[in-house]
Amino acid sequence: MRIGLVGFGFGGRRFHLPYIQAAEAWELVGVVTRSAARRAELAEDAPGVPAVDDLEALLDRGVDVVVITTPPETRRELVLAALARGVHVVADKPFAPTADGGRELAAAAREAGLLLTVFHNRRWDTDLRTLAGVLESGELGPVRRAVSRFDVDEPDTLEAGPAHGLLRDLGSHQVDQMTHLFGSVVRVDAHLDHVRVDGQDVDAGYVLGLHHRDGVFSQVTASKVFHLTERELTIHAERGSYVSRMTDVQTEQILAGEHPGTAENWGVEDEERWGVISTAAGRRAVPSAVGDYAEFYRELHAALAAGRGFSVTLEQAVHTLEILDAARTADAEGRSVPL
Known part of the structure; x- marks a missing residue:
């Protein structure tokens, strides 16, 4: 094609x-x-x-x-x-x-x-694919709470204007990741951090509380202005927890001049940063899954060739926008916003 x-x-x-x-x-x-x-x-x-x-x-x-x-x-x-x-x-x-x-x-x-x-390529992030494997294994049982944190030290990349801000940018990805794993959201809590850029207020950080229809509560948080660069995925479940602090592996490889079509160990995290499962039986590291944004384009081609729907649906994409709209309302009005 x-x-x-x-x-x-x-x-x-x-x-x-x-x-x-x-x-x-x-x-x-x-x-x-x-x-x-x-x-x-x-x-x-x-x-x-x-x-x-x-x-x-x-x-x-x-x-x-x-x-x-x-x-x-x-x-x-x-x-x-x-x-x-x-x-x-x-x-x-x-x-x-x-x-x-x-x-x-x-x-x-x-x-x-x-x-x-x-x-929504970040469904194929290394840390998210690894977490998805943990959840699919069933080892931890039903999930109660989840935390997704993505802090970057990039204040100079903030842009002014009604279509911009970190919530619409990185927030789109993080919200999509949580609904991809845990399903639709019925209520949203939010706090946004605002700064001035070119004389306009711009959200440069946020904390969202997402109440999922199936009972999971996820917290989504990120910032660009606190001089911190770190990712975290934490899951609290019936039989234990999982904590990951992997890096933004594929972005780092791209910026280092590597290419997903030719690099060895593309999208694989270094062993010292593998996530850890903690249960009554003890603690153990979980080997990194392979993250590969090219899977978005492979699956898209396969869906069109077969005349069937694609996994990133418009319904999901619009629901992400509904959550972002609700987050702005929740922050502005100081209340939980139902969907």
């Missing part, structure tokens, strides 16, 4: 192109970027793949799927334009600024009879 990439900033270059290449089933037929510097980077990273000026030029080359990686405020129009041309769409997160915006795009995709999905 033929795929095109719209946007070649940090996300397009580091979080999409290498994994499209590693998935191997796709033919990349073009990348939308007008920047001379980015065109030079494309020529280095993907020799022979042409750069084009805009979405229409890319669609004219004949594509089955387009991947929209441009800034959030531009995505609505690009998604609608691609759907109008009869092309399936992968939208970066957040694929809309609010749940109502997400429902609009979902309705457009249903009307067109096309697949629209969201790049």
